Amino acid sequence: MKRSEINNVIRATEDFFAKHCFHLPAWARWDIDTWKKNKNQCSEIFDCSLGWDITDFGSGDFLRRGLTLFTLRNGSQARDGKEYPKVYAEKIMMVREEQETPFHFHWSKMEDIINRGGGLLAFELYRADEGEGFDPKPFRVSVDGVETELKAGSSLVLEPGSSLTLPQYLYHRFYAVKGSGPVLCGEVSMVNDDSNDNRFKEEVGRFPDIREDEEPWRLMVGDYGRLL
Numbered sequence: 480m481k482r483s484e485i486n487n488v489i490r491a492t493e494d495f496f497a498k499h500c501f502h503l504p505a506w507a508r509w510d511i512d513t514w515k516k517n518k519n520q521c522s523e524i525f526d527c528s529l530g531w532d533i534t535d536f537g538s539g540d541f542l543r544r545g546l547t548l549f550t551l552r553n554g555s556q557a558r559d560g561k562e563y564p565k566v567y568a569e570k571i572m573m574v575r576e577e578q579e580t581p582f583h584f585h586w587s588k589m590e591d592i593i594n595r596g597g598g599l600l601a602f603e604l605y606r607a608d609e610g611e612g613f614d615p616k617p618f619r620v621s622v623d624g625v626e627t628e629l630k631a632g633s634s635l636v637l638e639p640g641s642s643l644t645l646p647q648y649l650y651h652r653f654y655a656v657k658g659s660g661p662v663l664c665g666e667v668s669m670v671n672d673d674s675n676d677n678r679f680k681e682e683v684g685r686f687p688d689i690r691e692d693e694e695p696w697r698l699m700v701g702d703y704g705r706l707l
């Protein structure tokens with residue numbers, strides 16, 4: 480992705496979060512000089528991959544297939560020999576109308592995805608079978624603690640206020656319903672490890688290569704190691 484595109488996505492997301500009164504930590508707005516001044520105190524942010532994360536899943540078409548995330552908290556059992564004992568994680572995301580996060584499941588992480596406001600959030604779901612393909616059998620999920628049986632591949636729509644629990648090995652794909660508006664989407668989960676715990680159905684890229692055509696407006700998770 481081009482840096483100018485990423486900058487525009489982050490600016491639009493900041494406006495969207497502000498419209499929904501969702502506030503980010505102060506360092507979400509730091510410029511590169513402030514990062515450099517404070518970096519010795521920020522190991523937890525770097526080691527647990529906290530912060531902005533914009534991806535087009537390698538599609539080259541962010542609006543069709545992409546996601547805007549900000550990881551607010553996370554743990555790490557042993558990354559570079561350092562341990563962060565937190566066993567939970569939280570993200571806030573902006574999911575645009577018909578913008579797809581493609582089918583994937585997590586081997587280790589269980590997560591709740593929450594519609595915190597805006598439009599309607601649609602999911603398509605399958606259990607993974609033993610070969611990590613789509614299992615054609617029906618299964619049960621919990622929507623806000625209420626158990627529901629679903630057919631394989633069926634969709635489920637969350638209104639603002641509702642959440643879905645995604646256990647390990649449950650394939651999920653999601654997007655905001657056309658005409659309903661973008662969704663302020665929360666995630667509360669076990670520790671998140673985007674480098675090792677995403678099993679995408681098709682091979683996709685998780686972190687984009689960046690073409691630097693202007694200065695970064697905000698640093699992203701993938702920038703810390705390269706730019707600081």
Ligand SMILES: [Fe+2]
Pocket residue numbers: 583584585590651
């Ligand atoms: Fe997921």
